[in-house]
Amino acid sequence: KAKQLLKAFQPDVVIGTGGYVSGPVLYAAQQLKIPTVLHEQNSVVGVTNKFLARHVTKVGVAFPAALKEFKPGLAEVVGNPRAQQVVAGENEARFDVTTLGLQPTVPTVLIFGGSQGAPRINKAVAEAIQQFNGRPYQVIFATGKKRFGDVQAWLQENQVNVAPNVAIVPYIADMPHLMPHVDVVVGRAGATSLAEQTALGKAMVLIPSPYVTNDHQTKNAQSLVAVGAAEMITEAFLTGTTLFATVDHLMTDPKYRENMAMMSQQLGVRDAADEFIKLIKSTVK
Missing domain, CATH: 3.40.50.2000 (Glycogen Phosphorylase B;)
Structure with a gap:
């Protein structure tokens, strides 16, 4: 179902923040060769993001402590967008x-x-x-x-x-x-x-x-x-x-x-x- 939605919408990139909702959507995007971005808000990586990280294009983390849980060079510290407000x-x-x-x-x-x-x-x-x-x-x-x-x-x-x-x-x-x-x-x-x-x-x-x-x-x-x-x-x-x-x-x-x-x-x-x-x-x- 996620693949069908993505084919219809044709996004340039798909972004996920972890959790059960983003799991199947980003996984489908990865299979369709659509760029994917993860945002990990916590200092430890959740189960969904760990699974998706194997084929993700980029990862943004809020805490420097989370960097070590991704492949070298894959993740960078971007903070949490809410902070800018x-x-x-x-x-x-x-x-x-x-x-x-x-x-x-x-x-x-x-x-x-x-x-x-x-x-x-x-x-x-x-x-x-x-x-x-x-x-x-x-x-x-x-x-x-x-x-x-x-x-x-x-x-x-x-x-x-x-x-x-x-x-x-x-x-x-x-x-x-x-x-x-x-x-x-x-x-x-x-x-x-x-x-x-x-x-x-x-x-x-x-x-x-x-x-x-x-x-x-x-x-x-x-x-x-x-x-x-x-x-x-x-x-x-x-x-x-x-x-x-x-x-x-x-x-x-x-x-x-x-x-x-x-x-x-x-x-x-x-x-x-x-x-x-x-x-x-x-x-x-």
Whole structure:
């Protein structure tokens, strides 16, 4: 069926990002001698991309750690195209943190578990609020829309007050404009998030989700930790105490934070969309 669709459409190149959907389409394209391009977003190569890599024309990877899993010369680092949109936010209107009751000149850490929030991360942050209160930096904590009420109920039940340097919100709609202006990001280790954060050169505390295929978020995080671009807390060791200690160290040690940000930026590709387009064009005859 894929062959029939390709013959009818007659593409110049076929691009895949892994997963079961792209497998048969790219395999059919390879049999029809149509150039194919893979984009591997994670630091370890997925099963589909490993299979397709045997006959692929070009491979673009988001993490340098993935290069070694392909034949020499086949793959190159192009980053993740999504990162270029966030980088563009640096040159646009600054996110106004005063709308959150915060100060624009105070170092700030952003904590979030994705658009839906993450219960384990939310619980650890809620447990740490008392310690974050009054620290010489600011905390923006995005709980996820569905879980905002649960966090507020827990804080009320445990009689935890929230100081002016801590802002708890359900969701941040304008994340691309906020991200460039925070100093540390705490969150999951998904491919897109890491591409955005390294392109911006952010110091990171990564809490990989253990519920994803092949535990790839942990492997993504480890590739950053190995070069000093992030710290990692696994869910097994995630508590309010461990979270606060890790974040507080980064936020109160500017030199350590700046060194981590520098290593992060070295991994990032700021013009990733342009780089990926160049890779694609190089395959077209």
